[in-house]
Amino acid sequence: MTAPPRMQVVRSRQALRRCVRAWRRAGLRVAFVPTMGSLHEGHLSLLRRARRLGDRVVLSIFVNPTQFSPREDFGAYPRNLPRDLRLARGVPVDLCFTPPVEAMYAQDSRTEVRVTCLDRVLEGSTRPAHFAGVALVVLKLLHLVEPDLLILGQKDAQQALILERMVRDLDVPVKVVRGPTVRERDGLAMSSRNAFLSPEDRAAAAALWRSLRHARDLVRSGERRSSRVLAAVRADLAQEPRIRLDYAAAVDARTLEPLTRLEGRVLFPLAAYLGRTRLIDNLEIHVPGGRR
Amino acid sequence: MTAPPRMQVVRSRQALRRCVRAWRRAGLRVAFVPTMGSLHEGHLSLLRRARRLGDRVVLSIFVNPTQFSPREDFGAYPRNLPRDLRLARGVPVDLCFTPPVEAMYAQDSRTEVRVTCLDRVLEGSTRPAHFAGVALVVLKLLHLVEPDLLILGQKDAQQALILERMVRDLDVPVKVVRGPTVRERDGLAMSSRNAFLSPEDRAAAAALWRSLRHARDLVRSGERRSSRVLAAVRADLAQEPRIRLDYAAAVDARTLEPLTRLEGRVLFPLAAYLGRTRLIDNLEIHVPGGRR
Numbered sequence: 365m366t367a368p369p370r371m372q373v374v375r376s377r378q379a380l381r382r383c384v385r386a387w388r389r390a391g392l393r394v395a396f397v398p399t400m401g402s403l404h405e406g407h408l409s410l411l412r413r414a415r416r417l418g419d420r421v422v423l424s425i426f427v428n429p430t431q432f433s434p435r436e437d438f439g440a441y442p443r444n445l446p447r448d449l450r451l452a453r454g455v456p457v458d459l460c461f462t463p464p465v466e467a468m469y470a471q472d473s474r475t476e477v478r479v480t481c482l483d484r485v486l487e488g489s490t491r492p493a494h495f496a497g498v499a500l501v502v503l504k505l506l507h508l509v510e511p512d513l514l515i516l517g518q519k520d521a522q523q524a525l526i527l528e529r530m531v532r533d534l535d536v537p538v539k540v541v542r543g544p545t546v547r548e549r550d551g552l553a554m555s556s557r558n559a560f561l562s563p564e565d566r567a568a569a570a571a572l573w574r575s576l577r578h579a580r581d582l583v584r585s586g587e588r589r590s591s592r593v594l595a596a597v598r599a600d601l602a603q604e605p606r607i608r609l610d611y612a613a614a615v616d617a618r619t620l621e622p623l624t625r626l627e628g629r630v631l632f633p634l635a636a637y638l639g640r641t642r643l644i645d646n647l648e649i650h651v652p653g654g655r656r
Numbered sequence: 657m658t659a660p661p662r663m664q665v666v667r668s669r670q671a672l673r674r675c676v677r678a679w680r681r682a683g684l685r686v687a688f689v690p691t692m693g694s695l696h697e698g699h700l701s702l703l704r705r706a707r708r709l710g711d712r713v714v715l716s717i718f719v720n721p722t723q724f725s726p727r728e729d730f731g732a733y734p735r736n737l738p739r740d741l742r743l744a745r746g747v748p749v750d751l752c753f754t755p756p757v758e759a760m761y762a763q764d765s766r767t768e769v770r771v772t773c774l775d776r777v778l779e780g781s782t783r784p785a786h787f788a789g790v791a792l793v794v795l796k797l798l799h800l801v802e803p804d805l806l807i808l809g810q811k812d813a814q815q816a817l818i819l820e821r822m823v824r825d826l827d828v829p830v831k832v833v834r835g836p837t838v839r840e841r842d843g844l845a846m847s848s849r850n851a852f853l854s855p856e857d858r859a860a861a862a863a864l865w866r867s868l869r870h871a872r873d874l875v876r877s878g879e880r881r882s883s884r885v886l887a888a889v890r891a892d893l894a895q896e897p898r899i900r901l902d903y904a905a906a907v908d909a910r911t912l913e914p915l916t917r918l919e920g921r922v923l924f925p926l927a928a929y930l931g932r933t934r935l936i937d938n939l940e941i942h943v944p945g946g947r948r
Contacts, residue, residue: 377827389681475791475825478768499767500826507827533767534792535669535799 371452372459377508380461384422384509392419396511396538398502401425402442402556403451406546410515411455413543422509423452424461426468431497442556461509468504477503479526479533485620486613486633487522487644495526502527506536514538519545519553521631521646522620545645547573553645565638568606572636575600575612576647579632583649588626590614601636610635610642617648627653663744664751669800672753676714676801684711688803688830690794693717694734694848695743698838702807703747705835714801715744716753718760723789734851753801760796769795771818771825777912778905778925779814779936787818794819798828806830811837811845813923813938814912837937839865845937857930860898864928867892867904868939871924875941880918882906893928902927902934909940919945 374380387394395418397410403425414421425448432438445462452460476496482488483495506514514531516524528540546554551573552566561569575597582593597612615622617629633646666672679686687710689702695717706713717740724730737754744752768788774780775787798806806823808816820832838846843865844858853861867889874885889904907914909921925938 381829389683391681470825473825474772474774475822476768476770476772477826478770480766480768482766504825504827507829510829530767533762533765533796534769535796537673537799537802 371449371457373449373462374459375462375464375467377463377467380459380508381510383459384420384511387420388510393513394418394420394422394509394511395513395515396422396424396505396509397515398424398426398505400427400441400556401448402444402559403448404546404554404556404558406517406519406554408451408455409546410517410543411452411457413541414513414515415455417513417515417541418511420458421455422459422461422511423457424463424505424509426461426463426501426505428468428497428501429465430469430500431494433491433493436491437557442559461505468501476500477530479529482522482526482529482620485522486611486615487635490610490635495523498523499526499530503530503534503536506531506538511538514540516540516542517545518542518648519555519645521617521633521648525618525620551577553643555643557641557643560641561638565606565641568604569638569643571601571604571607572634572643572645576632576634576645580647580649583626583630583651588651588653590623590626593626593632597632597634601634606638608637610637626651663741663749665741665754666751667754667756667759669755669759672714672751672800673802675751676712676803679712680802685805686710686712686714686801686803687805687807688714688716688797688801689807690716690718690797692719692733692848693740694736694851695740696838696846696848696850698809698811698846700743700747701838702809702835703744703749705833706805706807707747709805709807709833710803712750713747714751714753714803715749716755716797716801718753718755718793718797720760720789720793721757722761722792723786725783725785728783729849734848753797760793768792769822771821774814774818774821774912777814778903778907779927782902782927787815790815791818791822795822795826795828798823798830803830806832808832808834809837810834810940811847811937813909813925813940817910817912843869845935847935849933849935852933853930857898857933860896861930861935863893863896863899864926864935864937868924868926868937872939872941875918875922875943880943880945882915882918885918885924889924889926893926898930900929902929918943 395414397414399407427441477499478496524542550570552569579593601607601609612634615631617631630651631648635644687706689706691699719733769791770788816834842862844861871885893899893901904926907923909923922943923940927936
């Protein structure tokens, strides 16, 4: 047995830059996974993907205040740094960046980054400033880490799309890779917020993925009317009284525009409350069939 | 005599990246001057500054459509690439990047960058989308060039401040350096738009800098009331009937907030029309005197 490689844990931006720049000067390929910590198997799958694609893996753990609205759960968001570091060492990760909030945002910060249109639908319709906060922090992290690869999760498909678009529109020199959603045995998408669920809500939450599988089955059996598929999803979820649906939609996976006829890269995103906990999930499916 | 070094002229972003990345891998320090072309002595002074500070000098020439409003002079903005390239070779510049508009902006570009507050006063009050266009294109260019140094001109003091703030707020890994305004013999600030002036307007335009020098003299002789200094500036300019003043202000050079009492880093910016040509100029002065 060789000794496990040592993971650096850095809080300062200067130390981060020094370390990553030395790697880059040595010609090493850096893969980066930004997270808010409270790591679960979904994050770990992204980190393992980063491990395979990069010579060095950087993880950031930063619960970003600018993507929470005042009435959201910034204060209550689960945090467990010692556990996160242990899990990251197991991947293994080479560098974990854990900046304090005051090091990331100057009091008189004035710069805003928005990916318009895409940021005001679906999750953005109930969380109007959310994606501006996400875009800002990820752009800052990309400037600090300067990675070759940015690994994002399909679980947050709208977030991944918005960040891919930001990277393209701003010519950020990074390649974006999406990793698939990792699910519990009953299909519930892994999420740090699952920890908030009561046992009863946790059991009920499996209906979210069941409804999306139902959508997939309908499309596979030839259904092309989004109204029919969404009606089936809503009917499934209505049978679970603990679930309060926020939205279920069928949209073009590249534009997030609602689809009447299911064709091309189709995304079925949904959001629902179980008690006070809001969960999201989605299914992306390629539906063959040319344009008329 | 040694042969003059050869300047590369590249239109594609890929060729730009390839070249600059090779320099960076070789440990060379890259200094970058973004321009809209129509180069004059002001630009050349920035390029010579870049020459002194960097191992390699990159110039971009790109008349950026997103910083012009529909009723502004994008179409009429002076362009003379052969002359610009000749002047750049004389510095000498190592690489000149001249992208076509369609390579810089995708049809479905959605990302916006704003430096709020600072972008809605002074120049921003009459040109509300101008600085968002400037911030967007400069951030894109920084991502494409990845320079160590960004050289900006004091002539566009508000633009320089906004870009400095953007770089700081977004943690862009570049050092920003401001070069001083270069003036004609009669004091008129060098500007590509000076070419639009009729001989009579060109002669009258010297009054802009004369009025700012008057402001400087008043401050140096002890005047601390901005109302008095601005009244003198306006009275000077009122004597020149060809000049139609847009604004003259006294602001904090770091926040652009109006000053009643002149103290600290004071910026006197002004904008005026001569015929249909709009010119800007400014004076920055450090006024000693602690806070009470």
